[in-house]
Amino acid sequence: MKIETKAVHAGDRKRHSAAIPVTTPIYTAASYIYEEVETLDKVFGREIPGDSYARYENPTNRALEELLSSLENGATALACSSGMTAIQFALTTALIDRRKHILAANALYGATIRMLQSIFDPLGVETTWVDICDLPAVEQAVAEHKPGCILMETVSNPLLRVGDMRRIAQLAASVNAALVVDNTFATPIMTRPLELGAHLVVHSLTKYLSGHGDVLGGAVISDPSHAESLRALSRTAGPLLGPFESYLTMRGIKTFPLRFERQCRNACHIAQWLSQQPGIARVYFPADPKHPDAEMIRKQFPENCFGAMISFELKDAAQPEVFRFMDKLKLVVRATSLGDVHTMILYPTMASHRDVSPKQRQRMGIGDNLLRLSVGIEDPGDIIADLAQAIG
Numbered sequence: 001m002k003i004e005t006k007a008v009h010a011g012d013r014k015r016h017s018a019a020i021p022v023t024t025p026i027y028t029a030a031s032y033i034y035e036e037v038e039t040l041d042k043v044f045g046r047e048i049p050g051d052s053y054a055r056y057e058n059p060t061n062r063a064l065e066e067l068l069s070s071l072e073n074g075a076t077a078l079a080c081s082s083g084m085t086a087i088q089f090a091l092t093t094a095l096i097d098r099r100k101h102i103l104a105a106n107a108l109y110g111a112t113i114r115m116l117q118s119i120f121d122p123l124g125v126e127t128t129w130v131d132i133c134d135l136p137a138v139e140q141a142v143a144e145h146k147p148g149c150i151l152m153e154t155v156s157n158p159l160l161r162v163g164d165m166r167r168i169a170q171l172a173a174s175v176n177a178a179l180v181v182d183n184t185f186a187t188p189i190m191t192r193p194l195e196l197g198a199h200l201v202v203h204s205l206t207k208y209l210s211g212h213g214d215v216l217g218g219a220v221i222s223d224p225s226h227a228e229s230l231r232a233l234s235r236t237a238g239p240l241l242g243p244f245e246s247y248l249t250m251r252g253i254k255t256f257p258l259r260f261e262r263q264c265r266n267a268c269h270i271a272q273w274l275s276q277q278p279g280i281a282r283v284y285f286p287a288d289p290k291h292p293d294a295e296m297i298r299k300q301f302p303e304n305c306f307g308a309m310i311s312f313e314l315k316d317a318a319q320p321e322v323f324r325f326m327d328k329l330k331l332v333v334r335a336t337s338l339g340d341v342h343t344m345i346l347y348p349t350m351a352s353h354r355d356v357s358p359k360q361r362q363r364m365g366i367g368d369n370l371l372r373l374s375v376g377i378e379d380p381g382d383i384i385a386d387l388a389q390a391i392g
């Protein structure tokens with residue numbers, strides 16, 4: 001079945017009484033009872049499937065998890081309270097029985113970098129940073145450090161670099177490391193990392209999958225070998241996404257393929273236009289034939305699908321000029337986050353990468369004139385008109 005079909009069918013229409021609801025209701029119960037205590041005993045003992053307590057499972061959450069697992073072709077999924085919780089759980093699952101060393105792409109979401117530095121490092125999990133697009137460097141780091149886990153993003157934030165995931169999965173396997181991939185920017189429409197050899201995939205559901213700017217959520221989707229461990233950790237630590245948010249996310253995902261198709265088409269149009277503007281010094285977009293990872297992009301993504309994120313540099317601008325440009329925008333929403341139906345703009349130096357030191361930002365290629373645009377589903381002409389009047 002194709003993603004467009006899975007998005008509207010998977011997870012839903014479970015029988016809970018004589019009638020089957022066409023969409024999954026919001027189950028708010030914290031605990032469950034059975035006719036006979038013996039049944040509950042078996043559920044607690046996990047001899048039979050069933051609900052007992054909301055920290056373990058919840059029918060609304062479970063429907064979303066089945067849907068997510070279906071979209072990424074995983075063995076199981078965990079829908080949890082934020083993208084960051086998802087990353088923490090994926091890394092914990094990966095490292096629980098492996099060497100406590102992470103090999104991480106040096107271009108990652110700002111809070112992910114902070115999580116490695118301020119949570120994992122103090123707990124004794126060391127991180128080595130590597131340019132994930134430099135395969136010889138990755139190979140050398142894997143051989144030297146024998147990491148328990150490799151962490152990367154399918155499309156890096158905010159410069160939109162694309163590493164060779166299949167090859168990196170092989171390198172991970174060669175030292176029995178788990179490959180954890182943050183697939184938030186690419187979505188399962190562009191890449192399904194488990195099919196390329198990754199072991200655990202994470203998403204911020206807050207972004208493209210829910211897509212309407214009204215949910216905070218995250219997900220881990222697992223291959224068969226980590227499925228049991230992921231569920232067991234979750235039962236104990238209790239990071240589950242609540243039933244209301246699970247319902248909203250599921251509702252959002254039904255239209256995700258339609259939204260994303262439109263967003264990608266709009267993005268191609270806008271990136272092309274931006275590249276012709278004298279006020280723009282540089283555009284970062286995967287469709288660019290001069291993109292440093294053009295070959296990887298052609299190999300790994302569907303034809304004519306380049307995502308809906310664009311980064312660009314304002315010419316001769318520093319923070320004051322960037323603020324002035326952003327303040328002039330009337331339609332484009334100046335807010336953190338991405339993937340929503342409305343077009344949004346973010347200043348990485350101020351927002352996503354604020355807590356990364358200026359030196360490290362510089363090393364990552366994030367200048368003080370860099371902006372990141374998440375393209376929405378509006379009419380592309382209207383988005384361009386707004387950008388044009390703000391560039392001035």
Ligand SMILES: *Cc1c(COP(=O)(O)O)cnc(C)c1O
Pocket residue numbers: 082083084085109111112153157182184185203204205206207216217218
């Ligand atoms: C937003 C984001 C996260 C964190 O997700 P939250 O839902 O905000 O916790 C992680 N990775 C990427 C690539 C993101 O864009």
